[in-house]
Every structure is written in structure tokens, then in C-alpha cells.
Amino acid sequence: MSSTFTFDLGHFATQMGWAVAGACDPSIPESSQKFFEQWVREYKPAGQMSYLEKRQKERLTPTAYFPDAKSILCFGLFYFPGWASGEVKVSNYAWGEDYHLQLKAKLEETAAALKNTLGDFKYRLCVDTAPVLEKTLAVQAGLGWQGKNTLLLSPQFGSYLFLGEIVTDLPLTTFSAKMPVSDHCGKCTRCIDACPTSALTPYVLKADLCISYLTLEHRGEFDSNTPAFSDWIAGCDICQEVCPWNQKLVPIQNSALDPSFQKLTKSDIESPTWPERIQEKALSYVRPENWQRNLNWIESQRAESKEVVSASQ
Ligand code: B12
Ligand code: SF4
Ligand code: SF4
Numbered sequence: 001m002s003s004t005f006t007f008d009l010g011h012f013a014t015q016m017g018w019a020v021a022g023a024c025d026p027s028i029p030e031s032s033q034k035f036f037e038q039w040v041r042e043y044k045p046a047g048q049m050s051y052l053e054k055r056q057k058e059r060l061t062p063t064a065y066f067p068d069a070k071s072i073l074c075f076g077l078f079y080f081p082g083w084a085s086g087e088v089k090v091s092n093y094a095w096g097e098d099y100h101l102q103l104k105a106k107l108e109e110t111a112a113a114l115k116n117t118l119g120d121f122k123y124r125l126c127v128d129t130a131p132v133l134e135k136t137l138a139v140q141a142g143l144g145w146q147g148k149n150t151l152l153l154s155p156q157f158g159s160y161l162f163l164g165e166i167v168t169d170l171p172l173t174t175f176s177a178k179m180p181v182s183d184h185c186g187k188c189t190r191c192i193d194a195c196p197t198s199a200l201t202p203y204v205l206k207a208d209l210c211i212s213y214l215t216l217e218h219r220g221e222f223d224s225n226t227p228a229f230s231d232w233i234a235g236c237d238i239c240q241e242v243c244p245w246n247q248k249l250v251p252i253q254n255s256a257l258d259p260s261f262q263k264l265t266k267s268d269i270e271s272p273t274w275p276e277r278i279q280e281k282a283l284s285y286v287r288p289e290n291w292q293r294n295l296n297w298i299e300s301q302r303a304e305s306k307e308v309v310s311a312s313q
Contacts, residue, residue, distance in 0.1 A: 091235025
């Protein structure tokens with residue numbers, strides 16, 4: 001096995017339309033393993049998101065997920081479509097085609113192109129639902145740093161990167177090494193200050209307070225412990241919207257993007273055509289009954305804040 005790194009994965013990947021790419025060892029640093037175990041114990045909502053616990057061994061040991069693994073190729077796809085400003089808001093990640101399908105197809109295409117260049121190899125593709133710690137791996141592969149909002153940030157593309165991986169049996173020495181990106185958050189605390197539900201402390205997210213979790217994943221009704229989540233009906237981008245590293249992003253041009261998602265109204269969500277409008281999107285995973293639940297919650301919070309204002313006048 002040669003000890004000189006040779007193949008420039010970053011250059012190859014940008015030619016294939018990825019924003020960033022890099023390779024790393026199939027292992028998770030001990031400190032991240034400990035953080036993960038602690039997070040699952042302390043911050044995972046009780047009884048929910050059990051998928052994080054179920055395959056914990058594979059998450060913390062990539063070779064348990066793919067025993068032949070010798071390297072993990074990490075990719076970031078830029079997806080910023082512009083800021084939401086409607087009566088109700090749906091997170092940016094869901095305006096286009098379902099990113100799970102989009103990334104899987106792109107990873108498959110990339111693996112085939114790599115085989116043409118590097119010869120045959122064994123691999124497994126991962127996007128979101130695979131039991132891997134995508135942000136930790138991306139940091140190790142030099143794609144960016146994990147910010148205080150817990151997302152992977154790149155100096156050039158901010159946090160608007162979907163992550164996907166190809167776990168391979170190619171030795172890591174096949175790929176030229178990438179310099180790690182240092183933490184660029186500095187003294188900034190904008191995401192922490194802006195989060196309306198106080199879900200963030202530096203580098204840690206308390207998921208049961210996160211609007212993204214509450215609107216998309218929480219099962220059942222909300223109760224008196226549920227915080228108000230302003231205008232967000234599916235997902236939340238507040239801790240990304242305020243981040244200085246996202247201020248100069250230029251929206252992508254993509255025919256799969258639905259521009260009407262920028263200014264959604266309550267009647268869009270209540271319309272009988274809504275299920276049809278979202279059937280090709282990641283939003284199709286939101287349970288039908290949860291749309292009305294989320295809308296009712298937003299409305300009840302709006303009514304409550306009006307009452308507070310009129311009582312104080
Ligand atoms: C579970 C999950 C969620 C949960 C929990 C979020 C979270 N922060 O992990 C919920 C439902 C809330 C969620 C929300 C969102 N998600 Co999500 N989610 C995931 C998923 C499936 C697993 C992530 C995971 O393992 N979390 C568990 C915790 C333990 O991980 P962690 O926060 O990274 O924890 C680390 C830090 O806390 C750190 N740590 C702990 N203490 C300390 C202390 C110090 C000092 C330091 C330095 C570090 C540190 O160590 C931990 C382990 O490394 C990944 C896909 C995947 N397979 O990885 C997508 C993923 C993270 N989500 C993604 C997205 C886009 C979102 C949303 C933006 C969607 C939206 N707009 O609504 C929001 C963002 C909310 C936020 N601020 O994080 C993208 C993120 C892309 C990126 N650029 O980072 C991913 C990677 C999916 C993808 N393939 O693109 N998500
Ligand atoms: S996604 Fe929204 S609720 Fe969740 S941490 Fe970010 S700002 Fe807070
Ligand atoms: S808003 Fe500030 S602290 Fe939060 S992730 Fe961005 S740079 Fe880091």
C-alpha cells in the first residue's frame with residue numbers, strides 16, 4: 001500500500017456538481033462517541049427518535065455498519081433556495097425534490113464514475129437515514145466545522161449543505177489529504193440568541209425543544225410543555241438564517257424548486273391540493289394529521305400573544 005496520497009477527490013467531486021468533498025478514516029473519535037452517548041441519554045426526547053439508539057454500535061463504529069470499510073468519502077450538496085417569508089414557513093431543505101432521492105442518485109453516479117477512474121471497489125451509500133454520524137465524518141474529512149448550532153458549516157457554503165457518504169473498501173491513502181477546517185464560530189452566539197425555544201447551548205441541541213423535531217418528528221398532540229414556534233409549520237431555519245456564514249449565499253437555480261414555497265399561506269396548507277404538491281418532496285414523510293396539528297398550534301400561540309398585547313394596553 002502506497003503512503004503517498006494521490007487522488008484529488010475534491011476536484012473530481014466539484015466537476016460532478018458537489019460543493020465540497022473529502023475522505024476520512026472509518027472511525028469516530030472517542031470524544032465524539034462520548035458526546036453522542038451522553039446526548040442520547042440526556043437530550044433525546046423521551047420515547048422518541050428511537051432510531052438513534054437502535055443502531056448505536058454502527059453509528060459509533062463504521063466498520064460494524066460495513067465490515068470492509070477502509071475509507072469514507074464525504075460529500076456536501078449546496079441547496080440554499082432563498083429565505084422563507086410567508087404567513088407560515090416550511091424549511092428550506094424541503095422546497096425542492098426529496099433530498100434523500102436526489103443525493104442517493106448523485107452518490108450512485110459518483111461511485112460509478114470513481115470506478116471508471118480507480119477500478120472496481122466495494123461500497124455502501126449513506127444519506128441521512130443510514131446509521132452514520134454524518135456531521136462528525138464530514139468534519140474529519142475536512143468539509144467544514146460543526147458550529148454552535150450543531151450543523152456542519154463550510155466557509156464557502158455556510159450550513160446549506162446536504163451531506164451524503166460513500167463508505168468504501170479503498171484504502172484512505174488512495175485520496176489526497178485535506179486540511180481540517182478550524183472552528184470559525186469564534187465569540188458569535190447569534191444562533192443561540194435567536195432560537196425562539198432556547199433549544200441551543202453551544203454545540204448542543206436539546207431536541208425536544210427544537211421546532212424541527214416538534215413539527216416533523218414528534219408524535220401525538222402538543223401539551224403545556226411545548227414551546228411556541230412562531231411561523232414554522234415544518235422544520236425551522238432560524239439558527240441558519242441568522243448565521244453570519246450564511247449571509248452572502250446566492251440562491252441556487254433549480255427547476256425542481258417550487259418558488260411558491262417562499263411565501264406559503266395557511267390556506268395553501270389547508271387546501272385539498274396540498275398532499276399532491278408535496279408528494280415528490282421530503283415533506284411527504286410528515287404525517288397527514290400533523291399538518292393540522294402544527295397549524296392549530298401556530299394559531300393558538302398567535303391568539304395567545306394577541307391577548308397578552310391587548311391585556312398590556
Ligand atoms: C437526528 C437528526 C436531527 C434531529 C437532531 C438534530 C441534531 N443536532 O443532531 C432534529 C430532528 C432536531 C434535526 C433537525 C435538523 N436537521 Co437533522 N439530522 C439528524 C440525523 C438523522 C442524525 C444526527 C445525529 O446523530 N444527532 C445526534 C446528536 C448527538 O448529534 P450532534 O448534534 O451532531 O452531536 C454532537 C455535538 O453535540 C457534539 N458535542 C456535544 N457536546 C459538545 C460540546 C462541545 C464543546 C463540542 C465541541 C461538541 C459537543 O458531539 C455530538 C456527537 O458528535 C442527521 C443525519 C445523520 N445520519 O447524521 C440529520 C442532519 C444532521 N440534519 C440535517 C438538517 C438539514 C437538519 C435541519 C436544518 C432541518 C430543518 N431545517 O428543519 C434541522 C437543524 C436543527 C439543528 N440546529 O441541528 C442535515 C445537516 C446538514 C449540515 N450542514 O449539518 C443532516 C446531516 C442530514 C443530511 N444528510 O444532510 N435533525
Ligand atoms: S432549528 Fe429552530 S428551534 Fe431548532 S435549534 Fe435551530 S432555531 Fe432552535
Ligand atoms: S450563528 Fe455564530 S455561533 Fe452559530 S453557528 Fe453561525 S457562526 Fe457559529
